[in-house]
Amino acid sequence: MSTALRLSSHPGLSPHVRLAFDRVRERHVLLGPESVLVLNPTGAAVLKLCDGRRTVAEIVRELGRQYDRVVGDEVRDFLARLVANRCVEFGDD
Amino acid sequence: MTSPFGLLAELTYACPLHCAYCSNPLNLADYRDELSTAQWQRVLTEARELGVLQLHLSGGEPLQRRDIVEIVHSATDLGLYTNLITSALGLSRRRAEQLRAAGLGHVQISIQAAEAAESDRIAGTPSFERKLTAAHLVKELDWPLTLNVVLHRRNIDRVTDILRIAEELRADRVELANTQYYGWAWHNRSALLPSRPQIERAETTVRAARERLRERMEIVYVLPDYYGQYPKPCMGGWGQRQLTVAPNGDVLPCPAAHALPLPRASVHENSLAWIWEESPLFQRFRGTDWMPEPCRSCERRELDFGGCRCQAFQLTGDAARTDPVCHLSPDHGIVVEAVQAANEAARPREEELTPRPHPGRSV
Numbered sequence: 001m002s003t004a005l006r007l008s009s010h011p012g013l014s015p016h017v018r019l020a021f022d023r024v025r026e027r028h029v030l031l032g033p034e035s036v037l038v039l040n041p042t043g044a045a046v047l048k049l050c051d052g053r054r055t056v057a058e059i060v061r062e063l064g065r066q067y068d069r070v071v072g073d074e075v076r077d078f079l080a081r082l083v084a085n086r087c088v089e090f091g092d093d
Numbered sequence: 094m095t096s097p098f099g100l101l102a103e104l105t106y107a108c109p110l111h112c113a114y115c116s117n118p119l120n121l122a123d124y125r126d127e128l129s130t131a132q133w134q135r136v137l138t139e140a141r142e143l144g145v146l147q148l149h150l151s152g153g154e155p156l157q158r159r160d161i162v163e164i165v166h167s168a169t170d171l172g173l174y175t176n177l178i179t180s181a182l183g184l185s186r187r188r189a190e191q192l193r194a195a196g197l198g199h200v201q202i203s204i205q206a207a208e209a210a211e212s213d214r215i216a217g218t219p220s221f222e223r224k225l226t227a228a229h230l231v232k233e234l235d236w237p238l239t240l241n242v243v244l245h246r247r248n249i250d251r252v253t254d255i256l257r258i259a260e261e262l263r264a265d266r267v268e269l270a271n272t273q274y275y276g277w278a279w280h281n282r283s284a285l286l287p288s289r290p291q292i293e294r295a296e297t298t299v300r301a302a303r304e305r306l307r308e309r310m311e312i313v314y315v316l317p318d319y320y321g322q323y324p325k326p327c328m329g330g331w332g333q334r335q336l337t338v339a340p341n342g343d344v345l346p347c348p349a350a351h352a353l354p355l356p357r358a359s360v361h362e363n364s365l366a367w368i369w370e371e372s373p374l375f376q377r378f379r380g381t382d383w384m385p386e387p388c389r390s391c392e393r394r395e396l397d398f399g400g401c402r403c404q405a406f407q408l409t410g411d412a413a414r415t416d417p418v419c420h421l422s423p424d425h426g427i428v429v430e431a432v433q434a435a436n437e438a439a440r441p442r443e444e445e446l447t448p449r450p451h452p453g454r455s456v
Contacts, residue, residue, distance in 0.1 A: 015235070016198075016199070016237040016265065018174065018198075020146075020172060022144070022146060024096055024141075024142070024143070024144040025096065025144060029146060031146055031147070031174035031198075032174070032199075032237075033176060033198065033199035033201075033237045033239060033265065033266060034147065034149070034176055034199070034201075034239070034266075035147075036098050036099075036146050036147055036174075086265070086308070086311065
């Protein structure tokens with residue numbers, strides 16, 4: 001937990017949060033203890049791939065198939081912020 | 094207009110504790126006619142349709158409702174994330190397991206001080222050891238745990254010990270919230286308001302602990318409004334993000350707003366959507382059009398929304414004035430005076446507190 005997120009890390013959602021689709025806002029949301037994060041479509045796409053098995057590098061590659069322009073650093077920064085909020089956990093090889 | 098994110102469901106005002114800073118209304122007898130299970134289920138359904146995602150189950154003591162498991166079950170089915178805000182009295186292993194199975198997302202347990210005797214004295218009932226037992230149970234059942242402590246003059250010097258307890262309990266979050274001076278707390282304000290050196294020491298402790306526990310525990314620290322330069326954006330703005338439903342079905346933009354001389358809104362009479370979107374109560378202080386100077390021309394008007402309407406009413410008798418905690422408020426002298434009194438050298442650390450008498454359950 002204390003090391004930085006790397007391309008070889010395997011991120012997964014913390015067991016305390018839930019990824020859900022809010023029909024009212026027509027957005028995916030990340031729900032945790034007393035917190036709501038409304039996600040944009042790219043953020044939702046990243047989190048759907050965070051299954052604790054794929055590496056960050058694999059997630060970036062997979063997103064590249066869905067979207068024209070995927071910047072690896074942006075994906076990693078997004079996930080690192082969620083790690084800091086304790087919404088995402090990760091393991092390393 | 095934005096959709097609300099959170100609903101604070103005050104299921105009952107019945108409570109086994111007698112805290113001298115209780116934030117519930119003074120006239121509890123008016124709230125004995127509580128919503129039924131089916132009525133709460135309708136409120137939750139309407140809340141989800143309106144956009145609510147977070148349900149905060151509170152009171153009083155929400156575990157005093159016999160239908161709490163059923164209510165949680167309905168909330169889970171609707172896709173709401175559920176938070177139980179409890180004294181932990183009544184959280185037996187059996188009840189906890191039922192709530193876990195019903196999908197309860199998170200448990201927040203209060204303690205009143207850093208050690209049993211003082212915590213029990215403030216709570217007005219032996220409870221500290223039971224709270225710790227319940228907190229262990231919460232972790233054992235793999236729930237996220239928040240430890241909540243209301244801070245004031247008598248316990249704020251023990252923040253280090255409070256954080257040590259939180260660490261031992263493996264709490265995921267700690268909320269150290271200084272007392273808000275409404276309701277019963279207003280009566281005890283002079284005995285509860287800390288001095289400036291007390292506040293500064295607590296802040297230093299919290300800063301160091303945040304650094305040390307960064308990846309293990311989130312520490313929420315709420316400064317007393319009276320020591321802030323600017324007011325807080327109360328509830329994220331009136332009718333912007335949150336709503337409260339009281340035990341009798343009254344709907345409020347903030348749990349303290351029952352005290353304001355405004356038209357009522359109730360789930361007995363209207364849908365939650367109408368109340369949120371159209372009711373005079375929710376329109377009254379929404380946005381910035383209602384603002385007097387100095388708020389109206391202030392560059393912070395969309396940051397703090399003029400502060401807390403209930404505090405403005407409590408301190409000036411007019412809910413439409415700038416929150417007097419703001420140093421720009423023409424009424425700021427009222428707050429300066431209270432702060433000066435709290436900082437007089439001769440002021441004892443422990444003045445007498447008047448505990449809150451709490452009636453038992455009536456339903």
